[in-house]
Amino acid sequence: xxxxxxxxxxxxxxxxxxxxFAALGxxxxxxxxxxxxxxxxMMRVGAFCAAVAALTMPTxxxxxxxxxxxxxxxxxxxxxxxxxxxxxxxxxxALNLVALAGGTFLLESLYGPNGTPPIQQLTRWNIPGxxxxxxxxxxxxxxxxxxxxxxxxxxxxxxxxxxPLGLRLRAVGDKPQAVATLGLSVxxxxxxxxxxxxxxxxxxxxxxSTAVLDRFEQxxxxxxxxxxxxxxxxxxWTPVGAFLAATFFAFGNALRIGLVSSAPGxxxxxxxxxxxxLPYLLTLVVLxxxxxxxxxxxxxxxxxxxxxx
Amino acid sequence: xxxxxxxxxxxxxxxxxxxxxxxxxxxxxxDAGVLSLDGQxxxxxxxxxxxxxxxxxxxxxxxxxxxxxxxxxxVLGREPTRNGLLDLERAVQEVSATCARFGFQLExxxxxxxxxxxxxxxxxxxxxxxxxxxxxxLDEPTAVLTPQESDELARVxxxxxxxxxxxxxxxxxxxxxxxxxxxxxxxxxxxCVAEVRAADTTAEQLAALxxxxxxxxxxxxxxxxxxxxxxxxxxxxxxxxxxxxNGRPALRGVDLEVRAGEIVGIAGVDGNGQRELAEVLTGLRxxxxxxxxxxxxxxSGLTPAQARTRGVGHIPEDRLHRAVVKALSVEENVALGRxxxxxxxxxxxxxxxxxxxxxxxxxxxYDVRPPDPEVALRALSGGNQQKVVxxxxxxxxxxxxxxxxxxxxxxxxxxxxxxxxxREARDQGTGxxxxxxxxxxxxxxxxxxxxxxxxxxxxxxxxxxxxxxxLGRRMLGTTEPGHA
Numbered sequence: 001x002x003x004x005x006x007x008x009x010x011x012x013x014x015x016x017x018x019x020x021f022a023a024l025g026x027x028x029x030x031x032x033x034x035x036x037x038x039x040x041x042m043m044r045v046g047a048f049c050a051a052v053a054a055l056t057m058p059t060x061x062x063x064x065x066x067x068x069x070x071x072x073x074x075x076x077x078x079x080x081x082x083x084x085x086x087x088x089x090x091x092x093x094a095l096n097l098v099a100l101a102g103g104t105f106l107l108e109s110l111y112g113p114n115g116t117p118p119i120q121q122l123t124r125w126n127i128p129g130x131x132x133x134x135x136x137x138x139x140x141x142x143x144x145x146x147x148x149x150x151x152x153x154x155x156x157x158x159x160x161x162x163x164p165l166g167l168r169l170r171a172v173g174d175k176p177q178a179v180a181t182l183g184l185s186v187x188x189x190x191x192x193x194x195x196x197x198x199x200x201x202x203x204x205x206x207x208x209s210t211a212v213l214d215r216f217e218q219x220x221x222x223x224x225x226x227x228x229x230x231x232x233x234x235x236x237w238t239p240v241g242a243f244l245a246a247t248f249f250a251f252g253n254a255l256r257i258g259l260v261s262s263a264p265g266x267x268x269x270x271x272x273x274x275x276x277x278l279p280y281l282l283t284l285v286v287l288x289x290x291x292x293x294x295x296x297x298x299x300x301x302x303x304x305x306x307x308x309x
Numbered sequence: 310x311x312x313x314x315x316x317x318x319x320x321x322x323x324x325x326x327x328x329x330x331x332x333x334x335x336x337x338x339x340d341a342g343v344l345s346l347d348g349q350x351x352x353x354x355x356x357x358x359x360x361x362x363x364x365x366x367x368x369x370x371x372x373x374x375x376x377x378x379x380x381x382x383x384v385l386g387r388e389p390t391r392n393g394l395l396d397l398e399r400a401v402q403e404v405s406a407t408c409a410r411f412g413f414q415l416e417x418x419x420x421x422x423x424x425x426x427x428x429x430x431x432x433x434x435x436x437x438x439x440x441x442x443x444x445x446x447l448d449e450p451t452a453v454l455t456p457q458e459s460d461e462l463a464r465v466x467x468x469x470x471x472x473x474x475x476x477x478x479x480x481x482x483x484x485x486x487x488x489x490x491x492x493x494x495x496x497x498x499x500x501c502v503a504e505v506r507a508a509d510t511t512a513e514q515l516a517a518l519x520x521x522x523x524x525x526x527x528x529x530x531x532x533x534x535x536x537x538x539x540x541x542x543x544x545x546x547x548x549x550x551x552x553x554x555n556g557r558p559a560l561r562g563v564d565l566e567v568r569a570g571e572i573v574g575i576a577g578v579d580g581n582g583q584r585e586l587a588e589v590l591t592g593l594r595x596x597x598x599x600x601x602x603x604x605x606x607x608x609s610g611l612t613p614a615q616a617r618t619r620g621v622g623h624i625p626e627d628r629l630h631r632a633v634v635k636a637l638s639v640e641e642n643v644a645l646g647r648x649x650x651x652x653x654x655x656x657x658x659x660x661x662x663x664x665x666x667x668x669x670x671x672x673x674x675y676d677v678r679p680p681d682p683e684v685a686l687r688a689l690s691g692g693n694q695q696k697v698v699x700x701x702x703x704x705x706x707x708x709x710x711x712x713x714x715x716x717x718x719x720x721x722x723x724x725x726x727x728x729x730x731x732r733e734a735r736d737q738g739t740g741x742x743x744x745x746x747x748x749x750x751x752x753x754x755x756x757x758x759x760x761x762x763x764x765x766x767x768x769x770x771x772x773x774x775x776x777x778x779x780l781g782r783r784m785l786g787t788t789e790p791g792h793a
Contacts, residue, residue: 162394162395163390163393163394163395164388166395167377167381167385167388167395168385168386170374170376170377171374171377171385174374174375174376174377175372175373175374175375177370178372178374178382178385179374179385179386180336180356181334181336181356181366181368181372182356182357182360182372182385182386183335183355183356183359183360183386184357184385184386298375
């Protein structure tokens with residue numbers, strides 16, 4: 001029983017960081033008032049660039065490349081939605097489509113349909129003494145992003161609630177006009193948040209291809225970017241809430257894998273498709289239960305125009 | 310303008326008052342001309358520059374973040390910190406100190422969206438003073454206040470002037486300006502046409518200066534002839550309850566009646582259930598409890614289509630959102646809702662000729678400019694768009710007309726026209742339910758007035774009983790529900 005718990009916890013901690021980073025990125029962008037539908041696309045670009053970069057450079061550096069690629073795509077989103085005030089949902093969907101098609105095209109023309117060649121995975125760290133402790137030992141043996149993903153949400157929460165910058169970010173998402181009349185720059189704050197969300201989504205994608213897998217695959221990130229949005233909503237647009245929700249979703253996924261491997265008889269009872277859909281079904285159930293008690297930023301999705309009074 | 314005086318800037322809508330002040334505050338850039346402060350030319354690239362030179366502004370629409378506390382709103386942009394972290398304790402102390410210095414009573418930790426409109430305005434003033442504003446610009450500050458709150462604000466403004474601050478008050482309410490200002494500047498069509506001492510002028514002179522030709526004084530406040538004995542009851546509701554957009558009860562047991570041939574006003578501070586009442590009566594919002602008869606049918610389960618066929622006309626608050634389609638032409642907008650009936654349709658087909666003729670008649674009768682049925686509605690000014698809405702709704706000869714904020718944002722001429730048309734409809738036997746946040750408008754038009762506070766009727770006044778003070782008290786819920 002302890003063994004099962006241990007392995008469930010271990011695979012949760014292995015899979016969760018990608019989702020956590022993307023969910024935090026979504027929170028950052030949306031708290032500043034810019035809708036984050038483009039997370040999936042930014043993750044995909046990050047995952048692809050990190051996998052390709054890792055073929056020629058050390059993997060940690062390749063992860064940084066993935067983050068920058070995510071931020072670059074976020075820059076396009078920024079240009080469309082902040083500079084040109086276009087519809088943020090349309091802009092985000094466009095990014096997703098570009099990333100989906102572009103990724104497939106580059107992958108097939110450069111490496112063929114089976115994904116990029118395998119790369120050196122990020123090093124796993126064993127914490128001496130911890131590995132032998134039952135259950136808690138599952139904390140040992142992960143790569144750096146896992147540990148970062150456990151700390152970052154709390155740091156981010158602190159930033160948002162305890163610093164001047166955080167106050168301004170919250171203000172710009174709820175009432176940008178108020179921020180502008182105080183002489184602060186609405187576009188500046190929103191640009192910062194959007195680029196930051198790109199870095200985080202890119203990191204999430206890069207983690208997928210350098211820590212969870214050892215390559216970029218055709219379907220990466222397979223809807224994780226959208227699940228990050230669900231985690232953000234479930235977590236009520238707070239970093240720690242989104243972190244808990246993302247971890248919960250990752251746990252659901254680990255549960256599915258665990259069920260299939262530990263109880264093969266189950267697969268004959270329940271169709272494989274249903275099991276595969278389990279994390280997504282969990283997401284749906286959770287969002288339905290949460291219902292309308294929304295706490296989205298008030299000015300979410302509204303482009304800021306100085307002339308509009 | 311001089312240090313330590315209270316200057317009022319008056320003018321019609323669109324005269325350029327707000328634009329001028331936005332230039333002063335650095336939100337807009339001047340195309341030409343020089344701005345001088347203490348004898349030196351200055352140039353504000355953003356509000357930050359203006360704030361640095363001691364200019365503060367209270368906007369017509371509050372610039373407050375509703376989800377943040379009073380203290381957070383005040384310090385936003387110049388937050389006190391300790392070790393890089395936000396020092397909320399100090400923010401609260403600073404705000405309390407500023408409030409104490411100027412005699413405001415505000416709870417620094419309260420969330421702004423829990424405050425009354427009057428209190429929110431004080432937060433705005435504190436925000437400016439906290440930044441060391443010497444010159445305070447107030448843009449239409451009393452538009453949303455009750456008479457009591459306006460008096461309070463006047464005291465606050467005089468207090469600031471007494472302490473050496475300069476206050477600029479933008480307004481179109483002449484009486485109020487005369488009562489509080491030292492000097493008055495009159496603007497018309499982007500120019501300052503006159504500057505007078507408040508002590509040396511009268512409301513009539515100011516009105517003449519504002520309008521320009523010296524002849525046409527605003528007719529909006531003239532007393533209407535009280536209509537003859539009201540006719541049959543059109544609307545009779547008992548114990549009406551409905552839920553607001555936020556899921557909380559917005560109407561908590563309203564009894565009211567509207568008869569043919571009378572204008573019934575609903576007075577109240579914004580957000581006390583007036584909007585929801587109008588939506589229930591037009592079938593846009595379901596009622597949760599209570600009973601009612603509307604034009605010979607039940608009120609519960611009413612759909613907008615049923616409301617229309619029974620003879621309910623609706624001039625909604627937000628015309629662009631609910632009344633017209635900007636991209637369509639004037640004639641298409643006039644046909645909306647009646648597009649299947651003559652003269653707008655012939656069998657299954659659009660009757661282009663009939664539609665055009667009827668629209669042309671209406672544009673002339675309602676003075677829509679330009680009187681061109683084919684022009685896109687978005688090319689019209691706000692006032693002319695509103696005239697199109699009024700024309701369409703009245704042309705359908707409604708038995709009951711639900712009107713919400715019919716003259717918001719219109720200039721004096723258009724206001725007078727819309728008012729005249731509403732009276733005309735009343736005299737022809739239509740029952741009019743008028744919801745407006747502008748107490749003057751309600752009192753000028755109505756034969757009877759219900760006062761709303763927190764979803765209940767807290768007062769009912771006949772025309773000869775109208776008393777602004779008493780209405781104001783009822784609007785704030787400070788007395789027990791009267792003889793409603």
